[in-house]
Amino acid sequence: xxxxxxxxxxxxxxxxxxxxxxxxxxxxxxxxxxxxxxxxxxxxxxxxxxxxxxx
Numbered sequence: 001x002x003x004x005x006x007x008x009x010x011x012x013x014x015x016x017x018x019x020x021x022x023x024x025x026x027x028x029x030x031x032x033x034x035x036x037x038x039x040x041x042x043x044x045x046x047x048x049x050x051x052x053x054x055x
């Protein structure tokens with residue numbers, strides 16, 4: 001006789017209408033979540049301008 005673990009008997013819904021999948025990134029893990037506005041052009045120009053002279 002084999003023993004069953006309670007999780008073995010738990011039904012798992014694999015249909016498309018099943019539980020929602022968590023997003024890859026939460027809203028508080030974005031620039032906007034930290035209170036910063038992202039510019040469409042990026043940040044490269046400012047970073048190059050702020051580069052230390054020894055680089």
